[in-house]
Amino acid sequence: MLLPAIEARFACRRFVSGETPDAGLLAELIEAGRLAPSAFGLEPWRFVPVVEPVQRAAVARACFDQPAAETAGAFIVVIALVDALDPDSDYVRNRFEAEARGGDTAPVYEAYRAFYRAETMASWACGQCNFAVAHMLLQAAHTGWGSCPIGGFDAVRMSSALALSRAEVPAVAIALGRCAHSAAERLRKPI
Amino acid sequence: MLLPAIEARFACRRFVSGETPDAGLLAELIEAGRLAPSAFGLEPWRFVPVVEPVQRAAVARACFDQPAAETAGAFIVVIALVDALDPDSDYVRNRFEAEARGGDTAPVYEAYRAFYRAETMASWACGQCNFAVAHMLLQAAHTGWGSCPIGGFDAVRMSSALALSRAEVPAVAIALGRCAHSAAERLRKPI
Numbered sequence: 001m002l003l004p005a006i007e008a009r010f011a012c013r014r015f016v017s018g019e020t021p022d023a024g025l026l027a028e029l030i031e032a033g034r035l036a037p038s039a040f041g042l043e044p045w046r047f048v049p050v051v052e053p054v055q056r057a058a059v060a061r062a063c064f065d066q067p068a069a070e071t072a073g074a075f076i077v078v079i080a081l082v083d084a085l086d087p088d089s090d091y092v093r094n095r096f097e098a099e100a101r102g103g104d105t106a107p108v109y110e111a112y113r114a115f116y117r118a119e120t121m122a123s124w125a126c127g128q129c130n131f132a133v134a135h136m137l138l139q140a141a142h143t144g145w146g147s148c149p150i151g152g153f154d155a156v157r158m159s160s161a162l163a164l165s166r167a168e169v170p171a172v173a174i175a176l177g178r179c180a181h182s183a184a185e186r187l188r189k190p191i
Numbered sequence: 192m193l194l195p196a197i198e199a200r201f202a203c204r205r206f207v208s209g210e211t212p213d214a215g216l217l218a219e220l221i222e223a224g225r226l227a228p229s230a231f232g233l234e235p236w237r238f239v240p241v242v243e244p245v246q247r248a249a250v251a252r253a254c255f256d257q258p259a260a261e262t263a264g265a266f267i268v269v270i271a272l273v274d275a276l277d278p279d280s281d282y283v284r285n286r287f288e289a290e291a292r293g294g295d296t297a298p299v300y301e302a303y304r305a306f307y308r309a310e311t312m313a314s315w316a317c318g319q320c321n322f323a324v325a326h327m328l329l330q331a332a333h334t335g336w337g338s339c340p341i342g343g344f345d346a347v348r349m350s351s352a353l354a355l356s357r358a359e360v361p362a363v364a365i366a367l368g369r370c371a372h373s374a375a376e377r378l379r380k381p382i
Contacts, residue, residue, distance in 0.1 A: 002223070002329055002333040003219075006223055011228060027382075030382060032197055035198065035377070036197075036325065037325075101375070115343070123310070123311050124314055124318070127317055128321065130319065135197060135325060138326075
C-alpha cells in the first residue's frame with residue numbers, strides 16, 4: 001500500500017533522543033533513493049549517511065541547530081554532482097553509453113548539449129535530487145521512522161562537515177529518527 | 192509495501208493504444224502528488240490532467256511526438272507556479288499564514304526573502320515539482336499503470352496547449368498508460 005506511506009510522511013520537527021537508525025535502515029533508504037528516476041538517466045547525486053556523533057553535530061550546526069537537526073539520530077545528506085554534468089565529462093559519457101546499451105549516443109548528446117547551455121546546472125541538479133529525496137522520505141515513513149528534509153543550511157559549513165569537493169553541492173539534508181511528536185494537522189492547498 | 196512500487200516503476204517508452212486511465216486513477220495520482228513535501232510548505236505547483244484527444248495530441252506535439260507521448264492515454268502536466276513565489280504575493284502570504292497556524296510569520300519571511308534574492312526561482316520551482324512527480328510516478332506503478340516523466344519539451348507549445356499564463360512554467364509532463372513493453376534491465380550507479 002502506497003498511499004498509507006504517503007499519508008504517514010510528514011516533516012518531523014523533533015526526534016526522540018538516543019534513537020538512532022541502524023545501518024540496515026540507512027541502506028534501505030539509500031536503495032530507495034538509488035532507484036529514483038532522473039532526467040537523461042544522469043543520477044546527478046551522491047548519498048552521504050552521517051551517523052558518527054562528531055560529524056552529526058557538524059551537520060546539525062550547518063543546519064543552524066534547528067531542532068529537527070539537533071535531535072536527529074542520523075542524516076542522509078544528498079549531494080548534487082554539478083561539475084560531473086559537463087557534457088564532456090567522463091561521468092556523462094559513462095552514463096550515456098550505459099543508457100544507449102551499445103546504440104548511438106549522438107542524439108542524446110545533441111539534446112543534452114543544448115539543454116546544458118540553457119540551464120543553471122547547480123540549481124537543476126539540486127532539483128533532480130528531489131526525486132531521490134522523495135523516495136527516501138517515503139521509505140522512512142513506510143518503515144515507521146520519522147524524517148525531515150532540510151534545504152535551509154549553511155552550504156559552506158555543510159560542505160566542510162562532509163569534506164565535499166568544490167564540484168559537489170549539498171542539496172538536501174534528510175534528518176532521521178523516531179519522531180517525538182505526532183503529525184500536526186496537514187496543510188495542503190485544496191484540489 | 193513500498194520497495195515493490197519503487198522497483199516496479201520505470202520510464203515506459205511506449206503505451207498500449209486505446210488504454211486510457213480513468214478519472215479515478217488521475218484523481219488518485221493527483222492526491223499522491225498533492226501530499227508531497229515542499230520547501231517552506233509552498234507547494235509551488237499545479238497539476239493539469241490531460242485526457243481530451245485534441246489537447247492530448249497538442250501536449251504530445253509539444254513533447255516532439257516522442258513515442259511515450261504520442262501513445263500516452265493521458266497526461267498529468269505539472270506546472271511550476273513561478274510568479275506566485277514573490278515574497279509579497281498573496282500566494283506566499285496565504286501559505287505562510289497557514290503554516291504559522293496563527294503564530295508569527297516574521298521569521299519565515301526573513302528566511303524566505305534572503306532565499307528568494309539568492310535563487311533562480313523558475314529553476315527552483317521546477318525542482319520542487321519533482322517531489323510531487325516522484326509521488327505520482329510511484330502511485331501509478333503501485334496501481335499497475337505505466338508512466339514516463341518527460342522534461343524535454345517545447346515550453347512555448349506546452350504553455351499554449353494548456354493555456355498557461357506567463358506566470359506559470361511547465362515543469363514535467365507525466366505520460367500515462369498501460370506499458371506496451373516490459374522494463375529494460377535497470378541501469379543504476381552501484382552503491
